[in-house]
Amino acid sequence: MEFQSARPDIVQAINQRWLLKFWNGTRGERPLPVWQTLDGRELSAMAENLSFTDVIRRNGGQRYLIRYHGKRIGEAYGSDCHGRYLDEILPESYRDAALATYHQVVAGRYPVYTSFNTVDRSGRMVHFERLLLPFGKDGETVDRILASLEMVCPDGAFDNRNLMVARRTPSSFAVCAVIDRMAD
Numbered sequence: 001m002e003f004q005s006a007r008p009d010i011v012q013a014i015n016q017r018w019l020l021k022f023w024n025g026t027r028g029e030r031p032l033p034v035w036q037t038l039d040g041r042e043l044s045a046m047a048e049n050l051s052f053t054d055v056i057r058r059n060g061g062q063r064y065l066i067r068y069h070g071k072r073i074g075e076a077y078g079s080d081c082h083g084r085y086l087d088e089i090l091p092e093s094y095r096d097a098a099l100a101t102y103h104q105v106v107a108g109r110y111p112v113y114t115s116f117n118t119v120d121r122s123g124r125m126v127h128f129e130r131l132l133l134p135f136g137k138d139g140e141t142v143d144r145i146l147a148s149l150e151m152v153c154p155d156g157a158f159d160n161r162n163l164m165v166a167r168r169t170p171s172s173f174a175v176c177a178v179i180d181r182m183a184d
Helices: 014-027 044-049 071-077 092-108
Strands: 004-006 050-058 061-069 112-119 125-135 144-152 175-179
Touching: 014 044, 014 125, 014 144, 044 050, 044 071, 044 144, 061 071, 061 092, 071 144, 092 112, 092 125, 092 144, 092 175
Parallel strands: 004 175
Antiparallel strands: 050 061, 050 144, 112 125, 112 175, 125 144
């Protein structure tokens, strides 16, 4: 999978731009922000569109255990995903591409931003944007990822229920970027 190098202004959604700025400010001089120093109240306004996963390392690989996901994310995936691994809930057509972005976050320790178009159950196009932000207990090693998902329909309202479950075609990202040029 190809990742382009990007500046923060590649992110379109206002909430995700704020979140990226917050992440960058929280990390200070460290490569990663320390998860334990976050004040959850600062993220509460966006909670419905957030997911927190723990990076579980085993046998030379890693899996992503979902510790929390907001209401809108649960609706899009059609179930309560809390306590399950990401690879268990992702549709087959999207799984490899999505997991590759999580692996990139862990390996590179930089945020990853993706966007693609999908359709809801009524056939309306939905623009899907995802921002993945790495965190570490020690400020060095990624052991938790905060995901922000934003879904927008150019026609206005759309049906969020099972939006990701209904994907029948392989994912093709319109944008797949590592945000590694924070100071530019």
